Amino acid sequence: xxxxxxxxxxxxxxxxxxxxxxxxxxxxxxxxxxxxxxxxxxxxxxxxxxxxxxxxxxxxxxxxxxxxxxxxxxxxxxxxxxxxxxxxxxxxxxxxxxxxxxxxxxxxxxxxx
Amino acid sequence: xxxxxxxxxxxxxxxxxxxxxxxxxxxxxxxxxxxxxxxxxxxxxxxxxxxxxxxxxxxxxxxxxxxxxxxxxxxxxxxxxxxxxxxxxxxxxxxxxxxxxxxxxxxxxxxxxx
Numbered sequence: 001x002x003x004x005x006x007x008x009x010x011x012x013x014x015x016x017x018x019x020x021x022x023x024x025x026x027x028x029x030x031x032x033x034x035x036x037x038x039x040x041x042x043x044x045x046x047x048x049x050x051x052x053x054x055x056x057x058x059x060x061x062x063x064x065x066x067x068x069x070x071x072x073x074x075x076x077x078x079x080x081x082x083x084x085x086x087x088x089x090x091x092x093x094x095x096x097x098x099x100x101x102x103x104x105x106x107x108x109x110x111x112x113x
Numbered sequence: 114x115x116x117x118x119x120x121x122x123x124x125x126x127x128x129x130x131x132x133x134x135x136x137x138x139x140x141x142x143x144x145x146x147x148x149x150x151x152x153x154x155x156x157x158x159x160x161x162x163x164x165x166x167x168x169x170x171x172x173x174x175x176x177x178x179x180x181x182x183x184x185x186x187x188x189x190x191x192x193x194x195x196x197x198x199x200x201x202x203x204x205x206x207x208x209x210x211x212x213x214x215x216x217x218x219x220x221x222x223x224x225x226x227x
């Protein structure tokens with residue numbers, strides 16, 4: 001069945017270092033991929049969504065590239081900020097699925113000074 | 114930005130009792146969702162709802178579960194009767210479109226069944 005795998009449960013970084021959070025997926029068809037972010041005591045909110053035309057989505061310094069050959073959608077940022085500390089979820093859905101998102105387990109990013 | 118409100122944020126009840134989780138979605142949104150997250154696991158889709166009807170439900174959406182949104186008021190998830198395995202955080206979400214993947218989530222309602 002369809003699934004999303006996030007291999008790191010916790011990533012701890014020093015401010016200013018690059019961020020990379022892993023996301024791989026298994027799917028029957030060609031899905032859309034998403035990154036949602038949840039800060040402490042807040043609701044999860046959409047950070048990035050993959051495009052159909054191979055463009056690289058970017059938001060708040062974060063970007064992710066959909067690689068269909070390796071079924072990956074890793075999240076990257078060149079320089080971590082303290083405010084990036086949060087729980088990051090990778091998710092997939094199909095255009096016809098009525099927004100039924102399949103989530104990964106999430107990666108907690110902790111950025112330290 | 115647009116907010117989805119969930120009431121209550123926490124609820125503790127005894128097994129077998131009924132519980133209703135309430136969700137106030139973003140005002141101009143047409144699609145509504147419930148997701149369930151057991152501690153330490155990923156969020157899982159329960160049900161989506163549009164135009165007064167359930168569109169799709171997962172196998173997690175047991176017969177004891179029901180959803181409704183009477184007359185544009187709260188979108189509710191009712192569990193009757195509750196079981197121990199219903200203990201989880203329940204996230205409500207809403208969206209304008211049905212296939213964009215852009216959902217607006219609430220902060221979750223943590224349900225503990227004793």
